[in-house]
Amino acid sequence: MHLTRTSKFLTAPIIVTLIIMVLYPGQIQAQPDSVTPKVVHAGGGNATSPIINFVPQQVGIKVGESIIWDNPTPVAEPHSVTFMKDKKFFADFVAPFIVTNSTEFQSPQHGSNTEPIIVPSQSADSKVVLTVNARAFNPVTIDSKGNATYLPPNSQYSMDGTESYINSGWLWPNELAPPGGPAINNFTMTFEKAGTYSYVCNVHPWMTGLVTVN
Numbered sequence: 596m597h598l599t600r601t602s603k604f605l606t607a608p609i610i611v612t613l614i615i616m617v618l619y620p621g622q623i624q625a626q627p628d629s630v631t632p633k634v635v636h637a638g639g640g641n642a643t644s645p646i647i648n649f650v651p652q653q654v655g656i657k658v659g660e661s662i663i664w665d666n667p668t669p670v671a672e673p674h675s676v677t678f679m680k681d682k683k684f685f686a687d688f689v690a691p692f693i694v695t696n697s698t699e700f701q702s703p704q705h706g707s708n709t710e711p712i713i714v715p716s717q718s719a720d721s722k723v724v725l726t727v728n729a730r731a732f733n734p735v736t737i738d739s740k741g742n743a744t745y746l747p748p749n750s751q752y753s754m755d756g757t758e759s760y761i762n763s764g765w766l767w768p769n770e771l772a773p774p775g776g777p778a779i780n781n782f783t784m785t786f787e788k789a790g791t792y793s794y795v796c797n798v799h800p801w802m803t804g805l806v807t808v809n
């Protein structure tokens with residue numbers, strides 16, 4: 596086979612590249628950006644003046660990339676990362692639930708100084724009890740049909756963009772989660788659909804963040 600001067604010149608780097616690919620396959624393969632999620636801090640600062648902000652507040656990523664949120668606050672101040680289709684999905688910490696009048700509430704700890712708040716309901720055979728709202732504190736998603744799915748602590752979730760509600764649960768600084776609750780320290784989300792997504796912290800609803808996915 597005859598090779599012209601030009602094709603000889605072009606062939607040499609290609610052969611070198613092929614040899615490197617065989618010897619060091621990992622060196623040539625481009626590492627997708629999604630391998631290293633972008634980090635957004637929920638909170639931070641120092642013990643005397645903790646920050647009540649997402650840092651950075653706005654992030655731009657590409658479709659298929661991920662963000663991991665953590666909480667580097669040096670004091671036990673929780674934050675959440677909460678995406679809502681609209682405001683009616685905001686989950687209050689304490690919520691009323693209707694139970695039948697015969698429902699009794701007993702503490703699992705004998706002699707504990709606890710009692711639920713019970714208020715009258717509109718019906719004579721039921722009452723309303725106030726309890727903490729799992730959807731405020733725990734990692735959970737609600738799809739477009741209203742189905743809630745609870746996620747494990749420190750979840751990795753892929754958002755397809757149709758969800759009505761995505762909550763990280765309360766993110767605590769490492770080692771500072773209160774005993775008894777889930778020790779959630781981070782939340783990772785992969786964005787599968789282009790768009791602009793705003794989110795709030797449900798502990799501090801004025802604390803907002805923005806993710807732009809192109």
Ligand SMILES: [Cu+2]
Pocket residue numbers: 647673674675796797798799802
């Ligand atoms: Cu917060």
